[in-house]
Every structure is written in structure tokens, then in C-alpha cells.
Amino acid sequence: MSRAPQKRRLETRAKLLAVAQEIVSEQGYSGLRVEDVVARAGVAKGTLFSHFGDKDGLLAVLIGGEVMGQLDQIHGLGTPESIDDLTKRLFVHLDFVAKDRMIFDILLRYSGATGSETNEVVTETFTRRCDLAKGWISQMQAAGTVRAGLDPEFLAEGIEAFLAHVLAISFCMEHELRDPKAALQPFLQAWLSP
Amino acid sequence: MSRAPQKRRLETRAKLLAVAQEIVSEQGYSGLRVEDVVARAGVAKGTLFSHFGDKDGLLAVLIGGEVMGQLDQIHGLGTPESIDDLTKRLFVHLDFVAKDRMIFDILLRYSGATGSETNEVVTETFTRRCDLAKGWISQMQAAGTVRAGLDPEFLAEGIEAFLAHVLAISFCMEHELRDPKAALQPFLQAWLSP
DNA sequence: AATAATAATTGACCGAGGTCATTTTTGTGA
DNA sequence: TCACAAAAATGACCTCGGTCAATTATTATT
Incomplete structure (x- = not known):
């Protein structure tokens, strides 16, 4: 102790x-x-x-704090009315992460991490973003704007996968100027629509 | 010149x-x-x-070569008969990448990269894996085992997203021993089933 | 064959992250 | 208030990836 x-x-x-x-x-x-x-x-x-612990640990605390602030902001907007609307709520986060590859790397490395003292903030952002999406989805399922029959938590995790994917692609294709925001919408449409 | x-x-x-x-x-x-x-x-x-160029460039050539070999192997098996079957074809790749976080990082960094002389091998593995899945999907759409109405290339890119996601999670949750192979199946089922 | 031009290699040097035995500060109990 | 143990901070030192002006090998030209 x-x-x-x-x-x-x-x-x-x-x-x-x-x-x-x-x-x-x-x-x-x-x-x-x-x-x-x-x-x-x-x-x-x-x-x-x-x-x-190391340099990344420090960055994780900084970036985690920033993302938590953004999630507060997004949370205040309430449940989206459509998949398109839901997609737009994620743009703040997408813009932030797309600014610097280092942000993406840190979030990817520490998401759901060991929960050690110094970097648990990033883990929280991950679970918090999932919970947020989970809440939206279960309400949207009830409203008929998102497909039923699948666990909201599972669908929320899928959103995470597509978020990371469009970001990864945008970093690789930087010369082609591919916009992660435009790329996200079709995926979420196909993943969530009834 | x-x-x-x-x-x-x-x-x-x-x-x-x-x-x-x-x-x-x-x-x-x-x-x-x-x-x-x-x-x-x-x-x-x-x-x-x-x-x-740098250490990562060397690793990219090594890892790219390894993955290309695996893709040759997978290609020889022909089109899968079900989504479950399709999922299993990806296990070789999943096992390889899950062995070492460095493999994951390199593949993520160089996928679809600039195409510079030294690392184009990794870019090829990315497009090749997509093409492979694309071929499977268009045949499976015809056979009715995969949902129609969406571009096979788009669905293939979605598979990439889920592959990366389950790997990222498995690295974060290493202490919880979460198996990436078991995690992949539900995502592909939900993404591809008619 | 001699010379010029280009390709390829060299290795001393640098920058920046990370370590750990030692020292200083702080809290606690006699 | 003094002594002592635990916590916190220190900074010399190390590792290792990466650089680049100088050197050597190869190819093209006359």
C-alpha cells in the first residue's frame, strides 16, 4: 500500500x-x-x-484532457436526430486528431490501456466516447433512425473502428488531401442505417 | 532522371x-x-x-514481404462460402500482426503511403488485401451470402477498419487476454450479412 | 588509358529520450 | 525538537536512431 x-x-x-x-x-x-x-x-x-513514465505518458495526459473537454461539449448537444447528424457531432474530435499524427498515435496506444496512474485519462476518453455513442444509439434505435437488433455498445465500438480508420487513411494519403470528415459519413451510414 | x-x-x-x-x-x-x-x-x-531512409523503412520492407507471402497463401484458397469462412481466411494475417505491436504500427504507418521507393511493399499489401476482399465480396454478393447494394470496394475497406480495430484493442487490453480472432467475427457478420 | 562525373559508402558526430545511484526534502513518532 | 524512514528530486551518464561532409568505387567520355 x-x-x-x-x-x-x-x-x-x-x-x-x-x-x-x-x-x-x-x-x-x-x-x-x-x-x-x-x-x-x-x-x-x-x-x-x-x-x-515516459514522454508519451505526459502527452497522454495532455491529449486526454483536451479530448475530455471536447466530449463535454459534444455531450451538451443531446441525441442526434439522424445518422448524418450523429456523424457531424464527431467532427470536432476528428478535426482535433487529424491536426497531428502524434495525437492519433497516443490515443491509439493508450485507449483502454492498463489504467496505470499516469495515463488513465485516455482510457476514460475511450470509454466515455463509447458510452456517449451508446446512449445516442439506443435512443435512435427506439426512434427508428438506427437499425435495431444489435447491441448499442457493439455498434458504438464499430463507430470507433471507422473513426480510427478514416484518420489512419487521412494520414497515409496526406498528399491526396483526402478529407476524413467526408470519408466518415458513408461508413456510418452503412453501419447504422436501419 | x-x-x-x-x-x-x-x-x-x-x-x-x-x-x-x-x-x-x-x-x-x-x-x-x-x-x-x-x-x-x-x-x-x-x-x-x-x-x-530510416529504421521503419527497413522494417516496412521486411514486414511487407512477410505479409505478401501470407496473401499469396490466402489467395490460393479461393472465394469463401460464408462470412464465417471469410473471417477465418484473415486469421493468418491477424495472428502475424498480433505477435508484435511494432508490426501493427509499421503497417498502419505505411499503408497507402507515399509510394516512395523503399516502402512501396507495404502499400502493395494494403491494396492487395483490399482487392482480394473485393473479389470475394462481389462473388459472394452474387451468391447471396453478402449483402448487395454497396460497392464491394467500400465493403472491403470496412473490413480493413475492423481488422485494425480488433488488433488495436488486443494490444491495449493485453492483460485481459482478449482474442482478436474471436472479436473480429461479430463485426464482419454485422457489416457483411445480407 | 587517362580524366571527368556520378554513385555509393564511410564513420565521427549529434540530439533527444530514458536510467538510476545519490542527495535533499518531508512527514512521523519518540 | 530530534532522529529516522519514506518520498521526491537530482543530474551525470547511457542508448540508439539519424546526419552529412569527406572519401572511395564505378561508369561514361575523349
Whole structure:
């Protein structure tokens, strides 16, 4: 059994996260370097690793926080009225992830991860997004706008699959300028329509 | 316009690939280190990078070759008779990729990539797997074992999405021992059944 | 065969993530 | 308040992928 963290540790952690967020807003996630973070935060390198395990762990906390904010926003809009409407609700998330391949990688790596102290935020975004879609789907099934006969949770997981797919393709085809938003709609239509 | 590569260059490339394959068979893809490869091959470090761009480029060639072999094997089996049968054809690929997260990452990164000299093999595996599934699907649509009304190519791309999804989940949930093979079947059933 | 031009290779060097034995700080009980 | 154990932080050091100006080998030209 481990003790609760000391006040000093929480402060250090907060400082590191604040500094990292600052650097990200200046240079993007891909531009974040560990040495810069610790230099600005005024701590030693080892400290950062003792808090977040590795660089990805730090990024996971930042990105997880961002995505949670977006989900709050989407949640406020209520249940969509059509599949097309449902698709549009996911555009905020799609735009965010499409900005930087690193975001996609981190989300993919930590979704449903081990639930270790530092990165459980990303796991939460995954389950939360699934729950959100699950709620929509069961209501839309009742309204007849989504096909019945399949578990809402299962259908929600399918949406996750298509989300990841259109993002992966958009990163591969960057030169062809394929828009992930336009690509998503047909998949969800075929997956969800009655 | 660039000239054809000299004989010496082709030999060096072959030597590097052979040595890398050897190391992979001993230590797995994750255990492959650039320094080991060049040491055993008896060339300088820079040579490897001039051939493959980066470490991932080398891995892409190795993994791409492996997957192409598997596709040859699957192709020989002919069109599946049911969705269940179709699902089973993909198990070889699923088993291979599930062995090592690095395989998954490389395939995801280079699928449909820029088509640059060194990694076009992976792009080929992607389009080849899609074409294979596309052929199956159009025949199965005619036979009534797969739902009609949707482009076979589109349905094939959906299969890719579910393949990637069950693999991603299996890596995240490694402690829960979730089997990607068992997870795939329901998705393909829901996606393809008439 | 000698020379020029291009291809191929070299290896010292760099950057950035990550480790861990040691040191400093903090909380606790006598 | 002093001593002591656990927590937190430190920074020298390491690994390993990746770079590039310099060097060597090959091919084309006269």
C-alpha cells in the first residue's frame, strides 16, 4: 500500500503539465521536447520521468484532457436526430486528431490501456466516447433512425473502428488531401442505417 | 532522371535485408537494432539509412514481404462460402500482426503511403488485401451470402477498419487476454450479412 | 588509358529520450 | 525538537536512431 502523494509532488506535477501545455500551444504536440519542459519548469529530467513514465505518458495526459473537454461539449448537444447528424457531432474530435499524427498515435496506444496512474485519462476518453455513442444509439434505435437488433455498445465500438480508420487513411494519403470528415459519413451510414 | 542502381548497391541492400531478417527471426521485430544490423552486415551505419531512409523503412520492407507471402497463401484458397469462412481466411494475417505491436504500427504507418521507393511493399499489401476482399465480396454478393447494394470496394475497406480495430484493442487490453480472432467475427457478420 | 562525373559508402558526430545511484526534502513518532 | 524512514528530486551518464561532409568505387567520355 502506497501513501498519498505529498503536496510538493502535486505542485511539481501541475507545474510540468502547465509548462508542457504552454509549449504545445506554441509548437504543437510534435514540437514538444522533454528537455524544454524540464528547463522551463525548473526541475531535473528524472523528475518528469518519475511523474509520467515516459514522454508519451505526459502527452497522454495532455491529449486526454483536451479530448475530455471536447466530449463535454459534444455531450451538451443531446441525441442526434439522424445518422448524418450523429456523424457531424464527431467532427470536432476528428478535426482535433487529424491536426497531428502524434495525437492519433497516443490515443491509439493508450485507449483502454492498463489504467496505470499516469495515463488513465485516455482510457476514460475511450470509454466515455463509447458510452456517449451508446446512449445516442439506443435512443435512435427506439426512434427508428438506427437499425435495431444489435447491441448499442457493439455498434458504438464499430463507430470507433471507422473513426480510427478514416484518420489512419487521412494520414497515409496526406498528399491526396483526402478529407476524413467526408470519408466518415458513408461508413456510418452503412453501419447504422436501419 | 536517376540512373539504375549499380550491382554493388543491390548486393549491399540484399545483404542488409538478409541480416535484418536473421536478427528478426532471433529476436523479433522489436528487438532489431540498427547498430546490430550494420555490424553483422559489415557496412557503415550511414549506408543503411541511404538504402531505407530510416529504421521503419527497413522494417516496412521486411514486414511487407512477410505479409505478401501470407496473401499469396490466402489467395490460393479461393472465394469463401460464408462470412464465417471469410473471417477465418484473415486469421493468418491477424495472428502475424498480433505477435508484435511494432508490426501493427509499421503497417498502419505505411499503408497507402507515399509510394516512395523503399516502402512501396507495404502499400502493395494494403491494396492487395483490399482487392482480394473485393473479389470475394462481389462473388459472394452474387451468391447471396453478402449483402448487395454497396460497392464491394467500400465493403472491403470496412473490413480493413475492423481488422485494425480488433488488433488495436488486443494490444491495449493485453492483460485481459482478449482474442482478436474471436472479436473480429461479430463485426464482419454485422457489416457483411445480407 | 587517362580524366571527368556520378554513385555509393564511410564513420565521427549529434540530439533527444530514458536510467538510476545519490542527495535533499518531508512527514512521523519518540 | 530530534532522529529516522519514506518520498521526491537530482543530474551525470547511457542508448540508439539519424546526419552529412569527406572519401572511395564505378561508369561514361575523349
